Every structure is written in structure tokens, then in C-alpha cells.
Amino acid sequence: MSQTIALYINGLNVRFGGFAAITDLTLEIRYGESRALIGPNGAGKTTLMDVITGKTRPNSGEVFLDRKLDLATRGEAEIARSGIGRKFQKPSVFEALPVAQNLELAVRRGLGWGEMVMSRLSVAQRERIEEVLVTIGLQEDRQRKAAELSHGQKQWLEIGMLLVAEPKVLLLDEPVAGMTEAESERTVELIASLRSPDRAIVVVEHDMEFVDRVADLVSVLHEGRLLGEGSMQAVRTNPKVIQVYLGR
Ligand SMILES: Nc1ncnc2c1ncn2[C@@H]1O[C@H](COP(=O)(O)OP(=O)(O)OP(=O)(O)O)[C@@H](O)[C@H]1O
Ligand SMILES: [Mg+2]
Known part of the structure; x- marks a missing residue:
């Protein structure tokens, strides 16, 4: 692969007290790719995202x-502004607000309270929100409260809140x-539509069928260490990976 490196992680160590959550981790993620991070519970996947986002x-x-x-020296807000969007494990949309308003708030993210209340969205920002509503398949649901959405739709809305930026x-x-099979299927398509030569996508998932369909490359973590890396096919047949994860 010759694409530019987006995320460069070298010799990373993260400890919580005496506990090593990530040990000597080296990873390069390039623009244009869709990378999956897999591994058993507690492998350090979320911790890695915590480090990348400050x-x-x-x-x-x-x-x-x-x-x-x-990124090790920058604050969360600055990292977000520099172009790294992150969806947490638990969906966190504003349930009481309509879908479109969730996206408007996401556009204004980072503004102070005063500016947030006073500022009007630009034409470009409004257009971006419309685009995102189509991308996430919620254009018909724009006026519905987020609380009324299905679990899958909430997840898409949250992805949409990242996409506005x-x-x-x-x-x-x-x-x-927690998604139904149909929702999961739709998410495969959504992620495929988000791929671009100017974007790197990193997905943590336990659902191997999903991983197989969305990722070009898979990195396997186990107890904070990189256990294997390669295509899903290569990882699936890696004896170490089978032993600690896939063979369970
Ligand atoms: N803030 C923290 N303080 C102490 N220990 C932590 C903290 N955050 C994570 N850990 C521990 O670090 C290890 C890695 O956790 P992490 O959440 O990164 O795992 P994960 O690979 O995302 O697992 P899962 O698949 O269950 O989400 C776990 O043992 C966890 O208990
Ligand atoms: Mg996790």
C-alpha cells in the first residue's frame, strides 16, 4: 500500500496503576482504508481510541x-477539531431533541454557549446537514425525537453527528x-459509503461477519498487545488468534 499514513502509533504503552492496558503497540492506519480492531473483552481496543482522541x-x-x-500532547477538543471523529460504545444522542436538531447541535459543537444560542447556520452548514440526513437514511425522520428512533437509527444518527464535521x-x-440483522446490514452499506481516499475508518467490533464485510485489514489485540494483523482471511487462520479469540 502506498497511501499516506493517517494514524501512526509506535511503541505505545498505557498503564492504569499497575495494570498494563496497552503494551508496546505499533500500528499504522492509512487514508483510504477501513481497519478493524478486534480482540477479546479488555484487550485494549477502547483504550486505544481513548488515547487517539486525547x-x-x-x-x-x-x-x-x-x-x-x-496526539499524546493535545486536548480532546483540539483533536476533534483536527479531524478525528469518534463514536463511543454507548450511543449518546440527545433523546429529547428531533433528529435534525441533533445534527445542528453537532455542527455547532465547540462553540461557546452564547454563540451556540445566537449563531445561525450558514447555507453550507444547512446543506451539509441535508446531505448527512440522506447518508444516514433519516431524511424522513428529521422531525422525530431521537428517543423515538430504533436502536440502529440512533447509532446512525450518532455517526451522522460526526459526519457533519x-x-x-x-x-x-x-x-x-445490539442491532438487528437488517440494521447491521444497512450499517455495512453506510460504512462503505463513508470510505474515501481522504479518510481512514477504524472500527472496533466483535461481530466477525460484519468485520469481514467492512474491513480491508484487521488488527487483533489481546491483553494490550498486537497479536496479529492482516486480511480477515489471514487473521482467521492465524493459530494465535484462533487460540485466544476466534476459537472460543
Ligand atoms: N480508566 C481506567 N482505569 C483502570 N482500568 C481501565 C481503565 N480503562 C480501561 N481499563 C482496563 O483496561 C483494560 C482494557 O480495557 P478496554 O476498555 O480498552 O478493553 P476493550 O478491548 O475495549 O474491551 P471490550 O471489548 O470489552 O469493550 C480492561 O481490563 C479495563 O478494565
Ligand atoms: Mg471496548
Whole structure:
């Protein structure tokens, strides 16, 4: 592969007290790719996303965006503004607000309270919201309260709230957990539609069929270490991976 590296992670270590959550992790994720991170519970997948987004500071090692922005030293807000969008494991939309208003709030994310209340959306921002409503398949549901959406629709709305900012790195933590098969199927299509030469997508999932369909490359974590990496086919037949994860 010759694409530019989006995320460069080298020799990363994260400890919580005496517990090693991530140990000597080295990983390169390129623009244009869709990467899956898999591994048993507690493997360090969410912790890695926490480090990339500035929520958790590593004890040592390098974490760079575009080879130049040192994510280990930047705050969460700055990292988000620099183009890294992250969906947490639990959906966190504003249930009491209509779908469209959730997206409007996402457009205004990062503004102070005063600006948030006062500012009007630009034409470009309104157009972007319309585009995103179509992408996430919720244009008919724009006026419905988020609370009334199905679990799957809430997850798509949350992805939409990231898309308004046109992130170049999209981190999705267990996007199909709790979804019906049909919703999961639709999410495969959604993620495929988000792929672009200017974007890197990183998906954490336990659903291997889903991983097989969305990812070009799979990195397997186990107890904070990289256990294997390659195509789903290569990872599936890797004896170490079978032993700790897939063979269960
Ligand atoms: N803030 C924290 N303080 C202490 N321990 C933590 C903290 N965050 C995570 N851990 C521990 O680090 C390990 C890795 O957790 P992490 O959430 O990254 O796992 P995961 O791979 O996302 O697992 P899952 O598939 O269950 O979501 C776990 O043992 C967890 O208990
Ligand atoms: Mg997790």
C-alpha cells in the first residue's frame, strides 16, 4: 500500500496503576482504508481510541495524526477539531431533541454557549446537514425525537453527528452492537459509503461477519498487545488468534 499514513502509533504503552492496558503497540492506519480492531473483552481496543482522541494519556510511545500532530500532547477538543471523529460504545444522542436538531447541535459543537444560542447556520452548514440526513437514511425522520428512533437509527444518527464535521479519521466503537440483522446490514452499506481516499475508518467490533464485510485489514489485540494483523482471511487462520479469540 502506498497511501499516506493517517494514524501512526509506535511503541505505545498505557498503564492504569499497575495494570498494563496497552503494551508496546505499533500500528499504522492509512487514508483510504477501513481497519478493524478486534480482540477479546479488555484487550485494549477502547483504550486505544481513548488515547487517539486525547481522553487518556499514554505512559510512553508515539501517537501522531498525519505524521505531525502529536496526539499524546493535545486536548480532546483540539483533536476533534483536527479531524478525528469518534463514536463511543454507548450511543449518546440527545433523546429529547428531533433528529435534525441533533445534527445542528453537532455542527455547532465547540462553540461557546452564547454563540451556540445566537449563531445561525450558514447555507453550507444547512446543506451539509441535508446531505448527512440522506447518508444516514433519516431524511424522513428529521422531525422525530431521537428517543423515538430504533436502536440502529440512533447509532446512525450518532455517526451522522460526526459526519457533519467531515472527519478525516472516523473511529467507531462497536457500531452494530445490539442491532438487528437488517440494521447491521444497512450499517455495512453506510460504512462503505463513508470510505474515501481522504479518510481512514477504524472500527472496533466483535461481530466477525460484519468485520469481514467492512474491513480491508484487521488488527487483533489481546491483553494490550498486537497479536496479529492482516486480511480477515489471514487473521482467521492465524493459530494465535484462533487460540485466544476466534476459537472460543
Ligand atoms: N480508566 C481506567 N482505569 C483502570 N482500568 C481501565 C481503565 N480503562 C480501561 N481499563 C482496563 O483496561 C483494560 C482494557 O480495557 P478496554 O476498555 O480498552 O478493553 P476493550 O478491548 O475495549 O474491551 P471490550 O471489548 O470489552 O469493550 C480492561 O481490563 C479495563 O478494565
Ligand atoms: Mg471496548
